[in-house]
Amino acid sequence: MEYQEYGAGNPETILLLHGGGLSWWNYRAEAELLRDRYHVVLPVLDGHAGSGRPFTTVEDCAAGLIAWIDEHLGGSVLLIGGLSLGGQVLLEMLSQRGDVCRYALAESAAVLPSRITGALIGPAFGCSYGLIRDRSFSKLQFRSLRMPEHLFEDYYRDTCGIAKRDMIAFLKASAAYSLKPALSRTEASLHLFAGGKENRRILRSLDAVRAAVPGSRKTVLPGLSHGEFSVSRPEDYVRTIEDILKEQGKEKRKMGKLVAYFSASGVTEAKAKELAEAVGADLWEIAPAVPYTKADLNWMDPKSRSSMEMKDKASRPALAETEHDLGAYDTVYVGFPIWWYTAPTIINTFLETFDFTGKRIVLFATSGGSGIDRAVRDLRKRYPELDIAGGKLLNGKVAGDLF
Numbered sequence: 290m291e292y293q294e295y296g297a298g299n300p301e302t303i304l305l306l307h308g309g310g311l312s313w314w315n316y317r318a319e320a321e322l323l324r325d326r327y328h329v330v331l332p333v334l335d336g337h338a339g340s341g342r343p344f345t346t347v348e349d350c351a352a353g354l355i356a357w358i359d360e361h362l363g364g365s366v367l368l369i370g371g372l373s374l375g376g377q378v379l380l381e382m383l384s385q386r387g388d389v390c391r392y393a394l395a396e397s398a399a400v401l402p403s404r405i406t407g408a409l410i411g412p413a414f415g416c417s418y419g420l421i422r423d424r425s426f427s428k429l430q431f432r433s434l435r436m437p438e439h440l441f442e443d444y445y446r447d448t449c450g451i452a453k454r455d456m457i458a459f460l461k462a463s464a465a466y467s468l469k470p471a472l473s474r475t476e477a478s479l480h481l482f483a484g485g486k487e488n489r490r491i492l493r494s495l496d497a498v499r500a501a502v503p504g505s506r507k508t509v510l511p512g513l514s515h516g517e518f519s520v521s522r523p524e525d526y527v528r529t530i531e532d533i534l535k536e537q538g539k540e541k542r543k544m545g546k547l548v549a550y551f552s553a554s555g556v557t558e559a560k561a562k563e564l565a566e567a568v569g570a571d572l573w574e575i576a577p578a579v580p581y582t583k584a585d586l587n588w589m590d591p592k593s594r595s596s597m598e599m600k601d602k603a604s605r606p607a608l609a610e611t612e613h614d615l616g617a618y619d620t621v622y623v624g625f626p627i628w629w630y631t632a633p634t635i636i637n638t639f640l641e642t643f644d645f646t647g648k649r650i651v652l653f654a655t656s657g658g659s660g661i662d663r664a665v666r667d668l669r670k671r672y673p674e675l676d677i678a679g680g681k682l683l684n685g686k687v688a689g690d691l692f
């Protein structure tokens with residue numbers, strides 16, 4: 290394997306896997322910042338200029354890296370980060386070897402296959418591959434990726450060095466990659482990142498991995514496009530690595546759980562109490578400043594308070610209590626009755642009033658028969674920055690931890 294190495298004398302190793310079409314210099318600035326304290330290894334992925342190996346599959350690429358870690362680093366490292374294709378290779382490494390690292394930082398790694406993109410790659414590259422060597426075309430493409438200007442020479446040199454066969458192979462493999470069930474068994478502390486401006490496939494992939502891997506964390510970085518985090522914000526990226534590693538001690542101290550619920554007529558409240566008992570959580574009512582009367586809850590009346598609120602996307606019914614210390618909780622269960630197939634708008638007020646950074650949110654609901662899926666979808670869409678692990682309808686018996 291070809292790689293660049295920094296801080297070789299340091300005992301703990303951080304491995305950073307570049308995005309498809311880029312190379313080790315994707316993480317050069319990070320490596321410079323980390324080299325005093327860590328041994329940083331920046332491999333060149335298979336099929337990329339200077340790697341010395343053709344690209345075959347994401348699985349082979351991951352297996353090759355694991356074999357290299359076995360041979361040179363005793364089978365496991367402190368942290369592995371990866372962007373896009375590199376992020377997929379990282380998730381695949383964790384699927385093949387759950388303890389290949391203690392911490393993992395996967396940025397913009399798609400795990401939901403895109404058949405259309407996959408099918409278009411071959412024909413599209415047949416026509417345009419030659420253009421890559423054209424400097425002005427390359428510059429246009431480089432700018433569309435929003436990379437810092439000083440990386441252009443590296444980018445131009447290394448994209449020119451990628452064989453057409455390899456480029457098609459890794460683009461196709463990346464479009465086809467899907468989540469492996471074995472990933473859920475990883476022992477690594479998995480942190481998922483994406484930019485708020487990324488496409489739906491990437492953002493939905495984050496949720497899919499988040500739901501599949503217990504204890505994983507997701508962060509959507511507002512305003513950032515694909516790859517911008519590691520390529521253009523090395524200081525932020527390194528600070529994030531340091532924050533993740535600082536959690537090392539904190540994680541061992543088990544944090545608390547809170548069941549927060551809104552209930553207009555008592556059904557959800559009863560389930561919230563059962564759930565808090567089952568998972569050993571504190572209980573807190575999301576009480577409206579103005580309680581709902583029976584007339585307010587009449588869904589047959591299009592002018593009732595609940596009907597009016599649910600018709601108005603901007604409705605944010607006031608809370609009775611807006612100061613509540615959530616600092617001690619790392620998981621917050623949020624419960625509500627289903628209203629008009631989704632969550633009542635007071636839940637929006639709740640989610641917008643308190644700070645849920647670093648917290649895992651698990652939704653639960655009661656209903657007259659409707660499911661919770663639409664509520665989960667609506668809230669994830671409205672609050673992509675929140676870590677909403679999933680939701681469960683608790684019309685039946687409450688049994689233990691939900692997610």
Ligand SMILES: Cc1cc2nc3c(=O)[nH]c(=O)nc-3n(C[C@H](O)[C@H](O)[C@H](O)COP(=O)(O)O)c2cc1C
Pocket residue numbers: 551552553554555556557558586587588595596625626627628629630631655656657658659660
């Ligand atoms: C305004 C309103 C709208 C409702 N909409 C739905 C619905 O779309 N689907 C459903 O299955 N139940 C619906 N229900 C029934 C409630 O979800 C159900 O009775 C729930 O268990 C009540 O919980 P609570 O006692 O905690 O308020 C609605 C109830 C109200 C008051």
